[in-house]
Amino acid sequence: MKNFIAVFDGYKMSESTLNYATWLCKDSGALLTGVFLDAFFYHNYNLGKVLKHEADPDEVIEVLEEKDRQQRDLAVFHFEKVCKEAGIRYAVHRDESVPVQELIYESMFADLIIINEHETFSRSHELMSHDFIADLLAHTHCPVMVVPDVFKPISELICLYDGSPSSIFTIKMFGYLFNTLKDLPVTILTVNDEDTEVLYLPENLQMMRLTDHVFSNITYQVLKGPVKTQIFSNIEESTNKLLLLGAHQLNPIAELFVQGLADELMIKRDMPLFIAPKKCA
Template sequence: MKKISAVFDGLKFADSTLAYAIKLAESSRALLSGVFLESLLYNSYRLDDLIGSSGLSEVKIKHLLEKDKATRDKSVGIFEQACKKTHISYAIHRDQGFSLQEVLKESIYSDLLLINVEETFSHVRVQPPTHFIRELLAATQCPVFITPRDYQEIEKVVLLYDGKPPAVYAIKMFNYMMPWLRGKPIEVVSVADDGDVAELPDEALVKEFIACHYPAASYALLNGNPEEELTTFLKSRNKHTLVVLGAYQRGGVSRWFKSSMADKLIKDIEAPLFIAHH
């Protein structure tokens, strides 16, 4: 049995993360852990909401704390009922430490971590990739599945490959975590720099490896700037495509998947991303 952890902000519950988590856990017969980050430093209200006509109001503080607790309890209830409805094994963690530290700790003991692309665990709303997501991806101890704003059934998988070990490692992790997607159309995509011959790095070896797991896989060879070419290529695919990236870590050795590449895909395409670093 595998363990999948889905990370939630109980104050801004991400329905798409729940939908993907249920689908993945059900298909993999995995234990689904609902990780609800409830840092004491993060609430739905601001400091000025606590001020009454006579200054700091204990009545307002109590009311707002109770309101937040009720909202978080409701989110946990939605998760629990969804798990019961689909008859999957589940656990609930209500982590009350610092949000990033808690989710990184969860990643040590998980096979896969799911989180929504818009999560910030703060009052500030920013465009993806959020600071929280970037910090998580740089230090996670397991692959991360970034869920888009809306749930879409996965109908195709694109494996991004640049001939470097992190890209192959990500494919291995994807195959380990989601073998039930082997029956879907699989496409391996590689980009050659401008002026270079469009060829697959280590072609014989990678095709031999891919054929062991995805014998019907197709290949697309592109030319140009990897960031621009891949973004344009993936935008031409529909939202039902899952994209597998080879790395996201500080000082990554891959010539493609440094933070800028992953950031661009998170920002520009509305599709789920499977990201793993070696």
């Protein structure tokens, strides 16, 4: 049985994460586990201000903690209600430990993690969402789907392929996880070096054999030039595309991810990303 994890902050629950998760579980028949990261040190109020300005901080904290608990309980109730209405199997896991460490642990028992691109599980403005996501990707034991703020049903796939084991592994994992999504139009996008005289698809025959087995509606697009420039030039802004990419140490795609490719694609192209890191393989 496949197990998809949807990650939630009970104080600011992501509706897009919930909508993507239920939609994907309907396609795959997976169990949806809602993981609510209720870290013991994470509050919806400013503890420092309470301690500094309140005459009886203990009493105020007790009231605020109860409000926090109720808000988090409502988030769980909403998750359960939506899952029941969608007719999918679900489970709830609430954890009070360090969020990223808990997610890494949970990933050992999951087939996919679905998380909003802006999740930080912190009130600190210094902690950027891409830092949290990058930390998760560096240590996860399963693929991760990073989703934008607004849910849009996926109608087309784009797979970044460079011949590396991680880019091939991404295709294999996608084929394993989903059913009807494999029948969507998919573009296999490869970027050759600028000095390449004859454009080529790495591991041509083996790659086509694999993709023919996984997908049913394939287009191959081979370009040359700076990888990042070519990717942005050939991935048009769309509301319904899903981008598949691998992440591998010393892999050009992974290097671009570190440099901000993933963030730029989500912001400028507003599209979800399916990422299968090296550690999954």
